[in-house]
Amino acid sequence: MIFLKLIVTNLFRHRIRSLISVAGIAFSVAAMLTVVTILQGAIGMFSGILSNDSQIVVFERDVSDLFFSNVPTGAVEQIAGWPMVEHANPVLFGIVSSAGHPIITCFGVTPEDARIQNAEWLEGDRGSFAQHVDNVVLGARAAEFLSAVLGSQVQIGHATFHVVGVVKTTNGFEDGGVFMPLASAQSFFHKEGTSSVITVKLRNKDDAAAFKKMIATNDPNLVALEDAEFTRSYSQFRILEATAWAVGGCGLLLGGLGVANTMIMSVFTRIREVAILRVNGFSHTQIGGVIFGESAAVSISGAMAGLLVGTGFLYALKLIPAFDGYVDTSLHPLLMLVVLLLAFLTGVAGALYPAIYAMRIRAVEALRFE
Amino acid sequence: MRTVLEPDGTRRIVLRATDLWKSYDEGAVAVLKGVDIGCFEGRTVALCGPSGCGKSTLLHLLAGLDFPDQGKVWVNGDEVNPHSNLLRLLRHEIGIVFQLHNLIPDLTLAENCLIPTVAAGIDRRTAKARLEELAERTGLSHRLDHRIQKLSGGERQRTALCRALMNRPKILLADEPTGSLDEQASKMVFDLLYDIVATEGVTLLMATHDRSLALRCDRIVEMHGGKIHEHAYAQ
Numbered sequence: 001m002i003f004l005k006l007i008v009t010n011l012f013r014h015r016i017r018s019l020i021s022v023a024g025i026a027f028s029v030a031a032m033l034t035v036v037t038i039l040q041g042a043i044g045m046f047s048g049i050l051s052n053d054s055q056i057v058v059f060e061r062d063v064s065d066l067f068f069s070n071v072p073t074g075a076v077e078q079i080a081g082w083p084m085v086e087h088a089n090p091v092l093f094g095i096v097s098s099a100g101h102p103i104i105t106c107f108g109v110t111p112e113d114a115r116i117q118n119a120e121w122l123e124g125d126r127g128s129f130a131q132h133v134d135n136v137v138l139g140a141r142a143a144e145f146l147s148a149v150l151g152s153q154v155q156i157g158h159a160t161f162h163v164v165g166v167v168k169t170t171n172g173f174e175d176g177g178v179f180m181p182l183a184s185a186q187s188f189f190h191k192e193g194t195s196s197v198i199t200v201k202l203r204n205k206d207d208a209a210a211f212k213k214m215i216a217t218n219d220p221n222l223v224a225l226e227d228a229e230f231t232r233s234y235s236q237f238r239i240l241e242a243t244a245w246a247v248g249g250c251g252l253l254l255g256g257l258g259v260a261n262t263m264i265m266s267v268f269t270r271i272r273e274v275a276i277l278r279v280n281g282f283s284h285t286q287i288g289g290v291i292f293g294e295s296a297a298v299s300i301s302g303a304m305a306g307l308l309v310g311t312g313f314l315y316a317l318k319l320i321p322a323f324d325g326y327v328d329t330s331l332h333p334l335l336m337l338v339v340l341l342l343a344f345l346t347g348v349a350g351a352l353y354p355a356i357y358a359m360r361i362r363a364v365e366a367l368r369f370e
Numbered sequence: 371m372r373t374v375l376e377p378d379g380t381r382r383i384v385l386r387a388t389d390l391w392k393s394y395d396e397g398a399v400a401v402l403k404g405v406d407i408g409c410f411e412g413r414t415v416a417l418c419g420p421s422g423c424g425k426s427t428l429l430h431l432l433a434g435l436d437f438p439d440q441g442k443v444w445v446n447g448d449e450v451n452p453h454s455n456l457l458r459l460l461r462h463e464i465g466i467v468f469q470l471h472n473l474i475p476d477l478t479l480a481e482n483c484l485i486p487t488v489a490a491g492i493d494r495r496t497a498k499a500r501l502e503e504l505a506e507r508t509g510l511s512h513r514l515d516h517r518i519q520k521l522s523g524g525e526r527q528r529t530a531l532c533r534a535l536m537n538r539p540k541i542l543l544a545d546e547p548t549g550s551l552d553e554q555a556s557k558m559v560f561d562l563l564y565d566i567v568a569t570e571g572v573t574l575l576m577a578t579h580d581r582s583l584a585l586r587c588d589r590i591v592e593m594h595g596g597k598i599h600e601h602a603y604a605q
Contacts, residue, residue, distance in 0.1 A: 002481050002488045009476045276472050279435065280533065281461035281489035364435040367472065 003286075006277075007293035010266055017262055018298060024258030025302025026309055029343050032248025033310035036339075037331060038317075039244040043237045048171045049107075051227040053114035054089070054199035056208060058215060061223040065236055067093050070194040071222060079198060082214065084207040089113045090195030092185045096157035101145060104156060105177040108185020108195065115174060116167075123150040124165025130181035137165040139175040159188060200224070248339075252346045255302065259350030263295050267354040274358050275366030284359040291355040292348060299347020303340045384573050385409040385432060385541050390441035392427055401427045402438070403596040409541070414567060414574040416584035419593035425577035428593070429543050432575065433464055446540065461490040465534030465572075467563075469546035471526040473518045473533070479525075480505075480514040483533045490537050497536070504532040508562050524555030531563055535570070542567055544576040548583065556580070 011018040050057045058079065060069040073090060080088040092108030109115055111130045122140060129137055136156070138148055143166045148154045152163045156178060169175050186192045202211060208226050215224040231237060267274070274287055311331060385408065392402040401424045409415050417425050430436040432443055434456045443450040445459050465486075473482045480501060487497035505511045508528040518526060527547060534542060547563060548556035560583050567574045576587065584590050592600040 001494075002477070002484050005477065005481060006474075009474075013476060272472075273474055276474060277485065277489070279433075279460065279466055279472070280486045281457060281537070282485075283457055283489070286489060362436075364430045367435075367468065 003290070003293070006290050007297060010270060010294055011297060014266070014269075017265065021258050021262040021298045022302040022305060025252075025255040025299050025343055025347065026305035028248075028251035028255030028346075029303050029306025029339055030310035030313060031251040032245075032339050032342070033306065033331065033335070034313050034317075035247050036241075036244045036335060037310075037314055039240050040332075040335075041330075043231065043240060045172050046237075047227060047231045049115075049173055050091075050197065050199060050230065052171075052199065053118065054087075054201045054227075055205060056200040056202065056211060056224050056226055057230050058088075058198040058200060058222055058224045059196065061221055066196050066234075067095065069196045070191065071196065071198055073193050073195060075219060075222065076195070076198050078218070079200060079215075082211070084202055084204065084211055086201045086203045087112070088198050088200045090182060091197050091199060092182060092189065092191060092194070093196045094185060094189040094191075096188075098146070098154075098156050104142065105173055106156070106185060106188070107174070107177055107179050108182045108189070109179055110182050115169070115179060119167035119169050119174075122166045122168050124163075126165075128164040129179070130183075131164070132162070133181065133184045133187070134160070134162045135164040135181065135184075136161040137167055137179040138163055139177045139179075140166055140168045141172075141176040142178055145176070157188070249342075252342055255343070256346035256350040259295055259298055259347045260353065262298065263291060263351045263354035264357070266294060267291060267358045271361055271366045274361045275363040278361070278363035279367070287361075288355040288359050291358050292351050295347045295351030295354075296344065299343050299350075302347070303343035306343065307336060307340070381410040381412060383408045384411045384446050385444070385575065387428075387432060387443045388441055390428065390431055390443070391439045392424075392431060392436070393439055397439075401596050402431070405441070405593075405596070405598055407432075407591065407598060409573050409575050411540075411573055412567075412571045413589060414564065414587040415576070416587040416590045417575060417577040417593060418579070418581070418584050418590055421579075423593045424596045425593055426545050429466075429545050429575070429577055433466055433543050434459055435466075461486065462537055463540055465537070465539035465542045467527075467530050467534045467542065467544040467547045469549040471518075471530040471550075473526060473529055475518045478515050478517055479510060479521065479529050482518060482529055483536055486533060486536045492537065500536055500538070501532070504535055504566075507566060508532055522555075523551050524558055527551060527555070527559050528562060531559065531566070535566060535572070538570070539572065541573045541575070544574065544578075546577055546579065548578070548580065556583075560586070 058071060059066055060071055063069045071090070076088050076090045079085055089110055089112065091113070094106040094108065096104050096106060098104055107115065116126060116129055116137065124137065129135060136154070138146065143149065146154050148163050150163060150166065153160050154163055180188065182195065186194065200211070202208060212224045215222050225233065277287060387405060387407050390402050390405040393400040405428060407428070417428065419425055427436070431438050434443070434450045434452060437452065445463050448455055450456060450459060483501050484497055502511070505514055508531060510525060510528055510532065513521060513525060518529070521529065544563065548559050551559060564586060566572070578584050589601065591598055
């Protein structure tokens with residue numbers, strides 16, 4: 001009890017300083033949680049586009065980005081003919097800009113594609129898609145920001161398209177995107193005869209290994225990956241995740257420096273107190289325990305506050321219409337645990353030097369000269 | 371160390387130092403110059419001498435808070451060694467009272483007194499019972515939950531005395547324990563100190579300028595210029 005009081009006493013003795021340290025850790029944790037969660041959400045959504053009613057994605061080998069992948073359309077017919085394949089759909093991705101809208105994601109798909117067939121149609125009907133090369137179907141949010149309704153003419157990039165439907169999807173990217181007939185998209189993006197990927201659904205999931213082997217044998221320029229495998233290995237995702245963790249890590253590093261500063265000040269202002277504890281039989285370990293306990297209290301309080309702030313911030317983002325669908329606010333327990341652990345370790349690391357300094361204080365000198 | 375008995379053969383020596391030398395500033399300031407001293411079990415010894423003669427330094431060396439350039443210190447027959455037994459000695463064998471009470475201001479009287487028991491890992495029940503006993507004897511029972519800032523100088527020094535005696539040390543080292551108090555408070559604190567060490571059989575070595583207090587001890591040791599010049603037995 002007294003040991004605990006020795007720990008918290010100093011925190012309350014310098015309330016403002018303690019609060020600043022707690023805030024430093026809290027904002028670091030909140031930043032890490034927010035950045036990682038948003039990016040993981042974005043990655044999840046992008047993966048969701050690929051895995052819409054499919055298990056495997058086929059794309060060009062060794063491309064750094066799927067937008068640069070070119071899969072011959074002929075491969076679709078070949079793959080669809082394999083007995084293990086239930087269906088294979090080509091998808092062409094493209095990004096264009098429009099007045100006031102720097103990024104609009106376009107999906108070139110066939111009428112049989114699950115994105116068209118399974119979507120909730122708010123306006124128009126499925127049958128009208130691909131009836132004309134200028135026809136497009138808009139995601140609900142795209143229709144909103146393009147101020148378009150059924151029958152509107154919309155300017156997308158250098159061309160004008162006729163809106164034949166508005167669909168509501170659960171995927172933020174799709175909801176903010178434009179669906180074009182595959183042939184129109186190929187022409188629009190000058191990628192005649194190719195798609196970015198082929199999404200494949202197998203009759204039996206257990207055939208995935210055999211399917212991948214067949215792809216490798218038939219066309220060495222193509223690679224087939226299961227959805228989870230793709231999410232893990234796709235270089236863009238890995239770069240994004242690494243960036244997110246690096247940004248969060250920098251935040252925590254700054255928070256840790258804040259804790260280190262606080263703990264150094266704490267030790268310097270209680271040299272006499274440490275000496276008193278030494279004279280009364282406190283060991284080096286016990287003295288270190290008081291200092292580490294103090295930093296742990298700061299970092300745990302900061303981490304808990306950071307969880308609340310981060311969760312609140314993510315929730316607030318979700319309420320902003322522009323982010324609706326793009327931000328996945330669901331915090332994964334494992335991520336929370338990792339961030340909490342990192343915050344705790346940061347706090348402990350920040351207290352390392354102050355603790356060593358405190359343990360080396362010579363009681364007789366501190367009592368004589370303080 | 372062989373057992374050394376008092377001349378009458380009844381009491382053994384519990385605190386002993388031989389040929390203690392201590393200097394500061396790389397030898398420029400010599401404080402102790404070959405001090406030999408011994409204290410017998412249950413005796414009270416006053417360490418007198420002018421300011422700067424080395425009384426506090428000697429007490430620090432005897433408590434193991436500082437280390438001599440030369441010479442050795444034994445507590446209950448064990449040579450003081452910072453790497454092996456110092457912590458045990460500070461926790462169980464030696465209690466220390468300073469001129470400035472050296473209490474932690476943000477803790478209560480009770481919490482300050484319990485610090486040595488926390489260090490020594492003494493269970494709370496035993497510690498609390500001991501605290502109540504000492505608080506009763508020193509007249510502090512009604513102040514246990516008060517913070518140090520709320521206490522008078524005399525109460526603070528009595529608190530420091532309680533804290534020093536919490537773990538039932540066999541030796542109490544007191545460095546001018548009444549030096550910061552007025553005459554009345556000084557007498558009260560010393561009466562308590564003298565009474566408790568007598569009833570608990572604690573050996574007291576006390577540095578003091580106050581001749582009247584020194585004369586109440588069993589023995590007076592005079593220090594001058596870093597040396598012990600005289601061992602006088604009080605009347």
